[in-house]
Amino acid sequence: MITTQTSLFSEIENVIKGLNFASITEERKTVLQPLADFIQTKVSNQQEIRINFICTHNSRRSHLSQVWAQAMASYFNVKNVFCYSGGTEATALFPMAAETLKNQGFQIKTISEGKNPVHSIKYGENAHPIIGFSKKLDDDFNPKSGFAAIMTCSQADGGCPFIAGAEKRIPITFEDPKAFDNTPQQAEKYQERSLQIAAELFYVFSQVNL
Numbered sequence: 001m002i003t004t005q006t007s008l009f010s011e012i013e014n015v016i017k018g019l020n021f022a023s024i025t026e027e028r029k030t031v032l033q034p035l036a037d038f039i040q041t042k043v044s045n046q047q048e049i050r051i052n053f054i055c056t057h058n059s060r061r062s063h064l065s066q067v068w069a070q071a072m073a074s075y076f077n078v079k080n081v082f083c084y085s086g087g088t089e090a091t092a093l094f095p096m097a098a099e100t101l102k103n104q105g106f107q108i109k110t111i112s113e114g115k116n117p118v119h120s121i122k123y124g125e126n127a128h129p130i131i132g133f134s135k136k137l138d139d140d141f142n143p144k145s146g147f148a149a150i151m152t153c154s155q156a157d158g159g160c161p162f163i164a165g166a167e168k169r170i171p172i173t174f175e176d177p178k179a180f181d182n183t184p185q186q187a188e189k190y191q192e193r194s195l196q197i198a199a200e201l202f203y204v205f206s207q208v209n210l
Helices: 010-017 026-042 059-073 095-103 154-159 186-206
Strands: 051-055 081-087 107-112 118-122 130-132 145-150 165-173
Touching: 010 186, 026 051, 026 145, 026 186, 051 059, 059 081, 059 095, 059 130, 059 165, 081 095, 095 107, 095 118, 095 165, 095 186, 145 154
Parallel strands: 051 081, 051 145, 145 165
Antiparallel strands: 107 118, 118 130
């Protein structure tokens, strides 16, 4: 069977080539392994792979994770991967998070303005765009069953002991770049967090045997 791969934009490919994999410790690999195992099981059983990245406000880390996971699935040619994000409450995709992704090669178009803008986020010319906006984890936009719930912040992990419909619940928490909002380090710290998330999700998908 011939499989077709969605080519990533060259800017994103260049970011991936420059990722720092040495920063992923053995301890961190242990944290990431359950997600790799979840994906592998679905691939082996020829099932759809649904991953919902969850954080408190669905504004920063959960979006960065959703977008990079979808891009890495394409990079490694893992089929039928559908990535989502949600929060314990809805706010808005934080502008600096969107700007960071744009600077790393993603094409972002705002398709609806307002307090909670809706964005089209593309990672390749022929890729289906990711629809980025803030929503609660149980929003109708998100899957209702058979998904892995990835808890990207400790607050959401502690505050949501039960995620309805989740087949697997996996805490993979990241430090919040929000701590650097309105400081001279803001752009640098958002880029740093995005690159960490990219490197770790690269590692996850690299573990999958097709």
